[in-house]
Structure formats: structure tokens, C-alpha cells
Amino acid sequence: MNIDALIAYVLQRLPELWLRTGEHLMLTGCSTLAAMFIGIPLGILIYQIKWLRGPIMGFIGILQTIPSLAMLVFLLALLKQIGAMPALIALTLYALLPIARNTLTGLEEVSAEIMEAAEGIGMHEYQQLMMVRIPLAAQVIAAGIRTAAVVGVGIATLSAFIGAGGLGQFINRGLALANTKLILLGAIPAAILALMVDFSIGAFEWALRPERKKDKKRSTKSFMRLPALMLPVALILVGIVTNFTKPDWISGLQASMDYGREVVRIGSKNFTEQLILGEIMAQLIEAKTDLIVQRRFNLGGTMICHGALINGEIDLYAEYTGTALTAILKHAVMTNPEKALHYVSKTYHRRFDLQWLKPFGFNNTYAITVRKADASQNNWNKISDLEKYANTLIAGFTAEFAERPDGYPGIRRIYRLHFGEVLDFDPSLMYEAIRNKKVDVICAFATDGRIAAYQLTPLKDDRKFFPPYYAAPVIREELLKAHPKLGDVLSRLGGRIDDAEMQHLNFEVDGKKRRIAEVVQEFLKSKEML
């Protein structure tokens, strides 16, 4: 890619980049501030009350060891909402340790000699603390805040998983679409942001330090002090401004123009097919109804989407019958597609007040997939052919597949396949892994465009193990009642996308790196649905 194209690419994304950067600053800034308000008093408290140190530092130390994603998902379940709130809380909890720890260390490290002087000249205990100990610990505390903020910029990229926005959104989307440019569009600004945050807090500290006679560039300091003090404030302000002028780019802008119109919020999981299905439903609803569509795409997995739907954070998303059956309803596998759909829609209606609409048509079941060359060389056609070879093969599975009863655990049972090694992958990286011979077997999705493009062969499920995975819109009944037309519009998609069609759409995005909105529009036009 030449420089002009690169500049054009960035320029084209600039409005969104601005928005995401703002969200990112907001997340990092607010959580760091909150952690300061909690962490510094906490550090002072445990300095004063020694026996509290063990329990409190132990507790926030443990918080620190919780993997960020696990923490986000846990808070999501606890708060029953997606978006900024659980992300802010998670970031605050992470920022607590460096701040509280540095406060404690800073207070402890003040020289005993100076404290003895403070006591000896006749300061009360709280005067010793406020006039001497805390001011002398300030540098160390500030260093803790700086660490917290810089680390926070990094962790905040994960907030996009639960719909909190930020630069992680580009990274997520880039990962979902195996699009390096998008990943870098998030990662590079995040790295720059981390440096800026580091610099601005450093400048703030510098400006707060009293001016000394021996400072040669005295005038520089008096001149630069105010701007330096303003730097972190400015960063947070940028965050607030971009958030409150938040156009949410397309839909929000419309929302302000079409004040009073109702909103439907569409969710999606974080892989290409889900993004395409989400976009198809979104464009169709935009074209055929008065409703305003908010796209809350890229949520980090089935449980997050389902949770968001149940809690009314989103109104609909496309789910697969097999996933609903086993992962959500914890039901045993059903191999008959009609029975599975019937059971799922009945149970969803009863338990969740959610309605399954007509399936799109394709069956995106798992397909144990190998390289075409390996298959023809070893004469592999069906999954059971792998039995003899399994312990010499490396498998690359998504984390979800590795754990689900209708995934690897079931394969082991039904086909007695015990692979030599199993590696966990992000869905899109899994295909790169098999293509680059990092792994020999993957759990591809039957509709993935890369099966054909990467010269892979799905093996036949000769023991009929995999349940059917027909995708269909799942929608809150409340919304459906309020807008009956929505059901009609979405039902027009029923049976209109077969396996080949879905593979094609997936490949247009994954393989050809085309924009989803454009691919979807083309598709809907070709079906004469717009």
C-alpha cells in the first residue's frame, strides 16, 4: 500500500478514529480519577491501620490477577448491562493497585529522621501526616497514578468487547475480519495515547514541583507551568467533548435529525458472519421501517450477546439453533434441524420472552477441516478417517469450541479423536494458523469463505455428531409487539441465504477485505430487497 492510499484510508476513518480516541480517553481518564479518589485514601488508611494492610492489599492484588476479559464478563453479568459502566468499573479496579500500593510505599518511605523532627517540634499526629508525610510521599503517589493511567490505556482496548467503544473497537473488528490495517488503526493510536498520557502526567508533576533557585531555565518554568498543568485536563476534556458530541457516527447523527423516532438496537458477536448478518438486518430495517438502527456489533461472544438481549441492552441479534440449544439452554444435542428449532423457539419464548424468526437458510455448523493437500495425500474424507492420525496432529480450535459439549469434548467421545496438541485461537487467526501450517486441523465454520480460498477441505460428519446451526434473528417480544412490521420485514430474509451465498458474503469481507456495508448493500440489491 502506498503512502497516498494509506493517508486516504486514515482520512476516511478519521471521524471514527476521533470518536474512538475520545471514548478511550474518557474511559482511561474517568477510571484513573476514580481510582485516585479511592486508592489514595485507601493507601493512607492502611498506612495508619497496619492490620488492614494484609487483607486490603491482598484483595486488590487478587483483583489485579483476574484476566481482563474475565473481569469484564463478570461485571457484565453482575451489572446486567453492557457498555461503559462495567468497563469503567473494571478499569478502576485495575488502577487501584498501583495507586494504593504507591501511596502506602510513599508514606512508608519518608525518612524516619524527618518524621522525628516533625514530631519533635510539636506537630500533632494528623499534622505530621498532612504537612509532612503526605507531601513527601506525593512523588511516589504520582508515579503510581502515572503507571495506572498508562496501563489503563492498554487495558481499555479490551472494553470494546462489551460494547464500551474505545480504540479497541478497531482492534476487535480487525481481529474479527483478519484485517491488519484495522488492527493497526486501533493499536497505533492506543500506543501513541499511552505515550501522551505518560507525558502529560509527567508534565503535570513537573509543573507542580516548586521552582528552585538552581533551576537555570527559571523563566521557562513560569512560562510553561500553566500549559503543563492543563495537559491532562485537556486530554480528559477531549474525551468528554467527543463523547458528548458523539455522533455514533451514522445512526446517532440521524437520531438527532429524526428526533422522536424509535430506536432498535442490533447486536452481533465478534466474527465476520455475525457482522454481516447484523448489517443485513440493520440495512433492511433502515430501508423498510421508520425505526432508527443502532449497531452494537462486535460483542465478545455468545453469552455476552445473550445477556445483553435479556437485559434489554440490545433488541435483536442473529443466533444459531445449535448454539442456543447447547450453550444457552444447556440441552443435549438434537440432530434434527426442525426439532431443534422448534424446541429452541418454544423454550426461548417461555423462558426469556424472546422470539425466533424464520432462519436465513444456511447451516453454519462446525466442520472439522484439514488442508486439501493433507486430505488427498492421506485419503481423508470423513472425520472418522482421522482416528489413527489424531495423536500426531495439532488442532487449532476457538476457545468456545474447545469447551462446548457439542465441540471438542463431544468429538473426543463420539469419534475417539485425541489430538496431539490443542491450541486456542481467535476465530479468524485459526484460519491463518492452518494455512500457515501452524496447525493441521481446525473447527471451521461451514459457511466460511476461507475454506475455499485457503484450499481447505471440510470432513464429512459421518457419525452425525454436529448439531444443526441454522441462524435466525432472535428478537425481544416486547419490541415485536410494539412494531409488528419489524417481524414482517425480518421474515423476508427467511430462507434467502444458503450455504454458498453465505460463504460468498463471508469471503467478500474476509478474503477481499471489502467493507461490510457495501457488500451487504450489493447483496440486498441483488435480492431485490431494498
Added chain:
Amino acid sequence: MIKLTRVFKTFDGGRSYAVKDLSLNVDRGETLVLLGSSGCGKTTTLKMVNRLIEPTKGIIEVSGKNVLDYNAVSLRRQIGYVFQGIGLFPHMTIEQNVEIVPRLLGWSTRSRRERIEELLDLVGLPAGSFAQRFPDELSGGQQQRVGVARALAANPAYLLMDEPFGALDALTRETLQQELLTLKNQLEKTIVFVTHDLHEAMLLGDRIAILHDGGLEQIGTKEDILNRPATQFVKDLFSIKRPRAWM
């Protein structure tokens, strides 16, 4: 007046004594020098006077009242203390360091300002060029002068000085000793001055108390000690074999 009666201090539950059966008194306006080698209990004795350390046994009186009957904070504010390691507050300017006790006592800004000028003049650091500096912008000798100014700030009747010139080079030390001599004649304070330097003790003390291993060997004027050493230890102190700066 400061009076110690049979004071003991142990840090290890009685196995050894940092201060052992110490009785002495410091008269009003007098300078008493506590002389002794490192570890003999000089600092411990001073700290017990302003209650940074509580004695294990015995009675300490200041102005005729047991120190334990004072509120510790108000007692300390009546006693100027020059610490062995100076202990200036590094985040405060010289001016803020000097005015700290008056500020704690609630003096008005104006009287504090006047006092700072006066004191910095007294210790030879003109406010104009020193008031706004920080301690680490001063030489060791200048810092020590600030330490003295801080101790004098609220005009206390008592002054405790713990090896104030110990860490300085010989030349600076001698200058400061001379200045303190002038100062103490001017100020009429009751001073307890701690040193391990025999020469310094002879120069500054109206009377000298010689400590050894926590106990008192002899207390008296220079003449008493030179002419009538009470113990062999004191006698040895002045024998010509000893180097002058006896440690």
C-alpha cells in the same frame, strides 16, 4: 530549669541500659554540655526531655513540672530542638521551615514574617537571598543554621541541641561554635548541648556532664573536671596520649 532524677532507659527489657541512673540538673540560662562517645546515651537523654522517648524509670522535670504531666505536643512547642541529622523538611522553603512552630502556634502572618527576618539575620542567612530557597540548595553549614533558627523560632525558654555541628568540616564548625557562643550570651536560654568533641564541650559549656555507657561519670565546670577528675575514666580523657578529637 531541667532536672533529671535517677532516670533509666532500656530498649531491650532490662538486659542493657541506654541511660543508667542519670541524675542532673540544668539551671536557668545555663548551657550544659553532655559529653560522651557515640552510643553512650546522649541522644536518648535529650529525647526523654521532650518526650520523644519515655523513660523506663525516674523523673524528668521541666520548669519544675514532671514532663509526663505536660501535654506532649505543647511541651515540645516550648522546647527548641536541633536534631542530630538536622531534619529540615525538604518540601518546604527555608522560610516555611523556620516559621513552622509559630505557624503551629497560630501566630499571625505578620509576626511570623518579622520573626523570620530577625532569625535568619541572627543565624547569618539574610532573608532576601535565602528565605525562598529549599534545604537542598544550601550547604551543610547553612542547613545547620536553619536548624538552629527553626528551634529558636517560637522563642522557647529551652534549647536542646544534638551534635549540631558534628557533620561539618572543621573550619565551618569553628565558625558556628563562635557564633553560638555569641548567640547564647545574647539569648539567655537554658541549653542542653550534646557533643562527642572534648574541645567543643570545653568551649561552649558552662558546665559539662561526662557520660559513659549510659551513666554519669562527672558533672561540673571545666575547672572542676580538669583539676578534680572524679573517676579514672575522666582522668584518661585528658591524658596527653589521647588524640584531641576524642571519640
